Amino acid sequence: MRHDDVSLDNCLKCSDCNTVCPMLAANPAYPGPKHLGPELERLRREGLPCDSDWLEYCLGCHRCDLACPNQVNVSELIAAAKARHSKTGIRKFRDFWFARPALLGRMLSIVPALTNVLLGAKVARFGMGKVMKITDKRRFPPYARPNLDLPKTTGGKAGKLVFFPGCAIRYNQPDLAAKVAQVLNRNGFDTEVRDAGCCGVPALANGDGVEARQRAAANVEELSRAVREGARIVTACPSCGHMLKAGMADLLSDDPALEGKARDVARNTYDLAELLMSRSDDGALDTAFARRDMKLAYHSPCHQLSQGIGRPWFHLLRQVPGIAIEDLDAGCCGMSGTFGFKEEKYPASMAVGQRLFDRVAETRPEMVVTECATCRMQIEHGTGVRAIHPVEILLEAYGQRGNGDRHG
């Protein structure tokens, strides 16, 4: 967290942040980013008690930060307050687990078949709703045995990459890792996976600053070693990418050595599409695409927007002959990782997503493509339209199948 007092004093109370807040738009009782962020922060810094359960409702979408004409870190002020916010009982217990998807993933993927049967069973979902305050309206994503051993490649002209898969790929969709590597290898990158865990975004989102810092500290050594060895880091999950680029160094700011390493990692971290787009810009992208006649809709995840990399997937997929793609441009999906699973937050999550669901219905695409795993869950849940990672489209356009493709 950047304790940037200048940033706080930059707040002129223009309310630009409130106008873009998806939670405020869908839930009028929510106090909004201006109040929960800079306004209350002044009081918090005076040591006045102003904790509020509303802090739990910040989706961490960073849209307030992007709307601020004066560069106030609105959402970081809220995240810091969230980390000091006290929860009790079941919510505290539940959010402990939601803050640790890697721990959860390691346990649930020991015997994935059993896990999936249990998580899918109506009685288990009902039970979770009652005991753990997890909504029974959603299905958990299936868990898979983590298998991220990528075929070793060497001699790529575009350089060495270390792929940071993140929990959703590692535990729920490991086949995606192979697809990412296939597309990268085809475009001259040698890609490997190193032993790195959860990025820490789920911990921050669940108000567990200590756990988030621990995750950052655990990842930074391995990743900075990779950077020193001449590799760049690549992510295919926008939340992991956002954390490595914009969050990790701030979480480690109490330790200058670690912070320095984190800044090295940040400078060398790229989103998958950002790398492919840079190959395209250099005229080096493999564009031997087979024609794919299909109508797609693209959704920009919030943590993709917050990286400031433009819309690389939108432009990449437009290069595939036959693909008609529309940018939905309909704001936040409302899922925010684990937020949408919480029983008491489910209605708020769906209310936020309604604008996007309406746009999908209006656009009538065959499929929605979006980089974020939980955006995909929310879109499928809210619209019934299939949502996939855009790299799958690109790989298919190359006429390739993923290794161990579940859908194939």
Place this chain on the structure above:
Amino acid sequence: MDSNRFDLIVVGAGLSGMTAAATGAARGLRVAQVFSGFGMFVFGAGSIGRQPLSAIETPDLRDEALTFFREFTRQAGCPFEGDIDGEARLPTVLGSFQSVSMAPSYVWSGIAGTPGLAAVVGIEGLSSFDADFVAERLNAEAGRLGLATAYTARRISLPHEAGVTPGTLHFANSFDRDPAFRAALLAALKPIAMTADLIIIPGLLGQRTGTDEIEQFRQELGTPICELPTLPPSVPGLRLFHALERRLRRDGVEFFSGFPVTSLLLADGHCDGVEIATPARPRRLSASSVILASGQFSGRLLGRQGSGFDDRLRPLDETGGAIGDNLYAAGAFLSAPGEHGGNQRAILTGYRAGMLAVGQEGRHATR
């Protein structure tokens, strides 16, 4: 296509920046718009006041610029009405009259002067709008100015979350998302509409609505309705911003929102582009032309160098030479510090800067 290469980069997304981007995009340029926040849109409704033209506003281009602007806003779903040479009076939330020549239709509908009764409608719990105060002041002002419109204050109550002090933004969000809220607003206004010739309400008819939806609401109401821009955030202004942004996106303009420009890439009297402060590492966008349209914020980018403009809207250095042969300014930045240029200047100079960029020789980016 090179994702960092553009024909034109516009810094700022106020009325001048939007007009400049639209002008370039309409003539086939690949345009990037780089900005933070909503500029002056949160302070007003986009109404245009008449002002004497200065030389840089090139009076001979005026009609062409306004024709373009009218078409741009019409296509965006927020058409302007009025006539730049005319003068009309619009009520304000302070109970005064503002002199305007053109305004978006949902504001223009409130022009004063026609005989009849206008009901100023306040809303229970909405603190920033006092209908009694507005109506009383408007009557006094109308009498002083010899305007035939009479004003009366009314009050309605609208559904809102218990325990929440509602603002116009809350109501606008409800108007956008909740058909039941629209129905409740219509039902509350109907009895007033029966006895009045015009309904005046604080701006709340949605942030993301288009004029067609507002026109439909007016038809169901059966009486003209006019919105007044309130304290920031002004809903009619936000609506105009979103409508213009949607239109520009459809025209292929790429938006980089939330990352301030840290420097201009100046070399040998030429501006190669801008550097923006994106996370982890700055991003460089290059272009054949750059237009500075972020009001007084643009000054910071020129540092000590800035000292006036030439007749082609180019900022000059201390020696009187153009800082960049392809670097232009538009809108309030052209005004003296502390003075706001007004929306007429924003449109005229935005259009002219856009046209200068269109004429700029250079390697063209592919769309």
